[in-house]
Amino acid sequence: MLRSSQPLTGPNRKRCREDEMLLGTLLDEGERGFIIDTRSAQAAKQARMTGGGTEPKSSYPQWRRLHRPLERGRPLQESFIKLVEACNDTSINMDRWLSRLESCRWLSHVKAALSTACLAAQCLDREEAKVLVHGAEGTDTTLLVTALAQVILDPSCRTLTGFQGLLEREWIEGGHPFHLRCARSAYSHARLKQEAPLFLLFLDCVWQLSRQFPFSLEFSERLLLTLFDNAYASAYGTFLCNNEKERRVGCLCKVKENTHSLWAWLNQPGEKKKYLNPLYSHNALVIWPSVEPQSIQLWQGLFFRWIRSSQYLDEAWAEIQRLVEGN
Amino acid sequence: FHALFMLQVENVKLLDRYTNRKAANGTLYLTATHLIYVEASAEIRKETWILHHHIATVEKLPLTTAGYPLLIHCKNFHVAHFVIGQERDSQEVYTSLLKLSQPVKPEELYAFSYNPKMSKENREIGWKLIDLKVDYQRLGIPNDYWEITDVNKDYEVILAQKIVVPRAASKTVVLGSSKFRSRGRIPVLSYLYKENNAAICRCSQPLSGFSARCLEDEQMLQAIREANPGSPFMYVVDTRPKLNAMANRAAGKGYENEDNYENIRFKFIGIENIHVMRNSLQKLLEVCEMKSPSMSDFLTGLENSGWLRHIKAVMDAGVFLAKAVKDEKASVLVHCSDGWDRTAQVCSLASLLLDPFYRTFKGFMILIEKEWVAMGHKFSHRCGHLDGDPKEVSPVFTQFIECVWQLLQQFPCAFEFNERFLLEIHDHVYSCQFGNFLGTCHKEREDLKICEKTHSLWPFLLQKKQEFRNPLYRGFTAYKELQPNTLPFSFQFWCGMYNRFDKGMHPKQRVLDHLLSCMSQKLKLEDNASELENKLPFLDGALPAEACSFSKVGRAASKTPMLNTPQDYEGEPPAALSNGASAPDTDGMDRDHPENLSPHRGLHNLNDVLDAEAKDLKPRHH
Numbered sequence: 001m002l003r004s005s006q007p008l009t010g011p012n013r014k015r016c017r018e019d020e021m022l023l024g025t026l027l028d029e030g031e032r033g034f035i036i037d038t039r040s041a042q043a044a045k046q047a048r049m050t051g052g053g054t055e056p057k058s059s060y061p062q063w064r065r066l067h068r069p070l071e072r073g074r075p076l077q078e079s080f081i082k083l084v085e086a087c088n089d090t091s092i093n094m095d096r097w098l099s100r101l102e103s104c105r106w107l108s109h110v111k112a113a114l115s116t117a118c119l120a121a122q123c124l125d126r127e128e129a130k131v132l133v134h135g136a137e138g139t140d141t142t143l144l145v146t147a148l149a150q151v152i153l154d155p156s157c158r159t160l161t162g163f164q165g166l167l168e169r170e171w172i173e174g175g176h177p178f179h180l181r182c183a184r185s186a187y188s189h190a191r192l193k194q195e196a197p198l199f200l201l202f203l204d205c206v207w208q209l210s211r212q213f214p215f216s217l218e219f220s221e222r223l224l225l226t227l228f229d230n231a232y233a234s235a236y237g238t239f240l241c242n243n244e245k246e247r248r249v250g251c252l253c254k255v256k257e258n259t260h261s262l263w264a265w266l267n268q269p270g271e272k273k274k275y276l277n278p279l280y281s282h283n284a285l286v287i288w289p290s291v292e293p294q295s296i297q298l299w300q301g302l303f304f305r306w307i308r309s310s311q312y313l314d315e316a317w318a319e320i321q322r323l324v325e326g327n
Numbered sequence: 328f329h330a331l332f333m334l335q336v337e338n339v340k341l342l343d344r345y346t347n348r349k350a351a352n353g354t355l356y357l358t359a360t361h362l363i364y365v366e367a368s369a370e371i372r373k374e375t376w377i378l379h380h381h382i383a384t385v386e387k388l389p390l391t392t393a394g395y396p397l398l399i400h401c402k403n404f405h406v407a408h409f410v411i412g413q414e415r416d417s418q419e420v421y422t423s424l425l426k427l428s429q430p431v432k433p434e435e436l437y438a439f440s441y442n443p444k445m446s447k448e449n450r451e452i453g454w455k456l457i458d459l460k461v462d463y464q465r466l467g468i469p470n471d472y473w474e475i476t477d478v479n480k481d482y483e484v485i486l487a488q489k490i491v492v493p494r495a496a497s498k499t500v501v502l503g504s505s506k507f508r509s510r511g512r513i514p515v516l517s518y519l520y521k522e523n524n525a526a527i528c529r530c531s532q533p534l535s536g537f538s539a540r541c542l543e544d545e546q547m548l549q550a551i552r553e554a555n556p557g558s559p560f561m562y563v564v565d566t567r568p569k570l571n572a573m574a575n576r577a578a579g580k581g582y583e584n585e586d587n588y589e590n591i592r593f594k595f596i597g598i599e600n601i602h603v604m605r606n607s608l609q610k611l612l613e614v615c616e617m618k619s620p621s622m623s624d625f626l627t628g629l630e631n632s633g634w635l636r637h638i639k640a641v642m643d644a645g646v647f648l649a650k651a652v653k654d655e656k657a658s659v660l661v662h663c664s665d666g667w668d669r670t671a672q673v674c675s676l677a678s679l680l681l682d683p684f685y686r687t688f689k690g691f692m693i694l695i696e697k698e699w700v701a702m703g704h705k706f707s708h709r710c711g712h713l714d715g716d717p718k719e720v721s722p723v724f725t726q727f728i729e730c731v732w733q734l735l736q737q738f739p740c741a742f743e744f745n746e747r748f749l750l751e752i753h754d755h756v757y758s759c760q761f762g763n764f765l766g767t768c769h770k771e772r773e774d775l776k777i778c779e780k781t782h783s784l785w786p787f788l789l790q791k792k793q794e795f796r797n798p799l800y801r802g803f804t805a806y807k808e809l810q811p812n813t814l815p816f817s818f819q820f821w822c823g824m825y826n827r828f829d830k831g832m833h834p835k836q837r838v839l840d841h842l843l844s845c846m847s848q849k850l851k852l853e854d855n856a857s858e859l860e861n862k863l864p865f866l867d868g869a870l871p872a873e874a875c876s877f878s879k880v881g882r883a884a885s886k887t888p889m890l891n892t893p894q895d896y897e898g899e900p901p902a903a904l905s906n907g908a909s910a911p912d913t914d915g916m917d918r919d920h921p922e923n924l925s926p927h928r929g930l931h932n933l934n935d936v937l938d939a940e941a942k943d944l945k946p947r948h949h
Contacts, residue, residue: 092814093815094630094636094815094818095630095633098626098629099630102626102630105623107622107626108621108622110622111621118893121893126893212834212835213835213836214834214838215838279841286893288894290832292619292831292894293622294615294820294822294826294829294832295832296622297819298816304816308817312738312741313739315739315801316739316799319739319801320799320838320842323842323849324845326849
């Protein structure tokens with residue numbers, strides 16, 4: 001599975017021999033590959049006007065392009081804001097609640113993200129074909145898809161350390177602009193142009209997987225909540241800045257020298273056990289989630305975290321822990 | 328097995344929402360009680376059982392290239408889509424199912440032919456398992472304020488034989504009140520909260536019209552109020568929407584006027600009527616049946632059905648009652664129109680919220696027998712047991728069961744039983760395999776000789792208790808009253824009920840089964856350990872090899888890693904991608920065959936079951 005940003009085809013259908021060769025060498029004679037473009041066909045076409053575009057079939061004959069539009073940017077942030085507003089409205093009645101849940105479209109985005117990640121995973125696992133994933137910049141929906149696909153496909157990404165490695169690789173080093181995207185969250189009136197909850201969407205999708213495959217992730221919901229918190233505000237330097245360049249060179253602070261790593265703290269034996277899933281049992285197979293609406297739930301542990309007590313669920317987890325440990 | 332077939336049809340396909348394209352061929356059998364579909368290939372044999380009584384509708388769909396389709400909708404929300412190769416076969420199955428699924432007389436119901444190998448004594452013991460008097464005793468009744476009476480034996484009241492009324496209410500008062508209540512359903516006690524003497528009582532609507540009064544009825548309410556000296560007032564709760572209650576006045580019925588009844592606080596809690604609920608469920612099921620809906624379609628459909636709104640209304644009412652009794656220490660008298668639908672829901676829910684006993688196996692059975700069966704909920708009409716008036720059918724009991732399930736979600740450690748228990752009870756309310764829910768009232772059940780001719784559901788369930796246990800139950804004393812959050816977001820869509828048979832939709836790994844097996848493994852290990860300990864004094868030297876071969880209970884019980892297949896992630900997959908080849912379910916994921924209400928399961932000696940049950944169900948003290 002590969003990822004990139006969009007080809008700079010532009011309005012004049014520019015070609016680039018090197019790019020074509022690069023993608024060409026990946027495939028054997030007669031082998032087929034898939035390009036999953038996370039923009040709609042129309043949006044991808046329009047991107048040409050501003051210098052971007054898509055890979056034309058004639059220049060990349062062995063690659064089949066599939067469009068799976070995923071929401072990003074302002075609309076995704078609006079979706080998040082509307083959802084949080086609905087969750088916090090305690091005077092709401094049932095019909096209004098369902099109506100707002102539907103119109104904010106957050107769960108639709110979760111479904112779309114899972115479906116696209118599963119598509120990428122299917123290409124690899126079922127078709128045994130290579131996949132290239134890109135959107136526009138390659139820093140948002142692209143990373144969402146590639147990271148999620150790996151959780152689905154690869155059992156080692158479902159371990160605590162493997163998952164951390166995945167985050168480092170696909171999100172942090174992959175250049176997701178955390179500083180811009182995770183600025184003020186859902187309550188700010190600032191409406192920053194670059195803010196968008198892609199990382200939260202990823203964590204939500206991972207939570208959906210943990211619900212459908214409760215034995216297959218080594219880490220618990222608590223880890224996901226901690227990651228969410230730290231992406232926005234953290235005592236650690238892991239999620240600072242927007243890319244590796246800024247962390248090393250650009251940023252005045254020189255992250256690696258002057259901050260502590262979140263992973264180092266999480267992995268201490270005393271801390272670590274808080275983030276483990278007591279039901280974990282290594283599952284060597286691919287985990288294919290159901291993306292039917294009935295199978296996707298609102299992540300109550302996150303969205304109602306401060307609204308409703310988790311006492312009874314915590315007691316349930318304590319019981320599960322007790323049972324599984326055979327006390 | 329073979330001798331019992333009425334009909335056998337080859338070349339039948341069973342389609343589901345996932346395997347449209349290459350469904351395998353199988354054989355359809357009809358017996359006197361079930362439809363059985365068998366799909367046998369080289370690797371697997373899969374049986375699908377549908378009880379005829381569970382069939383709500385059978386439709387013939389338009390002819391397709393694959394054959395003649397029949398669509399069966401069941402009362403437990405199973406939807407079976409068969410495609411039959413030959414038209415004549417299809418027609419024959421269709422007409423047979425229509426007849427088999429709509430019995431006319433009660434004697435045609437399964438309960439009267441169901442015959443597990445069981446002695447007459449055991450069957451009788453089974454019927455005596457649930458004794459309501461025991462519950463009244465537990466509540467401290469009879470006491471200074473309340474007495475058990477069979478005073479209603481004299482008039483043709485649909486109430487149970489034995490009812491609980493205030494001691495202070497004389498026979499005149501009771502008689503007079505019964506003339507002023509719809510169908511003579513006088514106020515009787517449903518639950519007594521011993522801690523403060525507040526009571527939950529239930530009745531039907533008064534025949535007050537616009538201005539009628541009845542001294543005895545007013546005295547009856549006064550007696551109820553005074554049976555709780557700790558509170559100066561009592562609530563009267565009408566569970567209908569105000570508009571409906573007012574409309575009833577034009578028909579000479581209605582609701583209590585606060586001016587006429589001393590020290591009552593009257594309140595409407597609008598729960599819609601049986602017709603609204605029937606339509607709501609219909610719409611919900613249409614949503615559940617949608618093939619590959621978008622998230623929007625689903626949520627909009629869910630909203631439009633109104634189903635969760637109604638569930639919330641029932642729950643809100645139960646919560647109100649519980650709060651009034653516990654926090655305000657006030658007694659509550661509840662009614663709707665006839666007092667056998669919404670009233671039953673709300674009173675049983677309130678009892679469950681207040682009293683941990685009803686969250687145990689035994690307690691829950693008693694609750695259902697008390698608030699639903701004894702108090703005359705018309706199961707036969709509401710569940711459409713016989714070919715009757717479709718307007719009487721309504722998912723009243725289903726809603727109650729769902730409210731209990733919603734509570735299971737919010738309080739995972741508070742109930743002795745699990746979701747499967749609820750589903751099984753729900754199945755059997757419709758299955759008519761047992762006599763508990765037949766008929767519409769006590770008198771009819773006596774006439775049909777239910778206790779002599781049929782079996783009780785409860786021993787059957789208790790025998791399978793291990794499947795129905797909640798492994799997270801923290802015991803009787805862990806939680807006292809339950810105070811659920813009733814904000815809209817707290818109500819979840821119950822996939823396990825309304826999309827129960829769409830296996831692909833449910834979590835692929837079942838925590839419940841794993842935890843249950845942890846529990847039983849732990850018990851086995853403890854037994855083994857004590858057995859070995861007993862051997863120790865007699866051994867000379869090294870312990871036998873067995874002692875070392877225990878696996879730790881902590882190790883996850885899943886033996887084979889679980890194979891699952893991707894669903895169709897596209898509406899319209901590109902030609903290049905074929906749908907994943909469906910692999911058979913390798914491990915026992917399909918543990919429960921919900922369709923399988925087979926009569927072939929033998930029953931163990933009932934006495935053993937009852938002994939074990941008596942030991943088990945003593946309240947666990949931590």
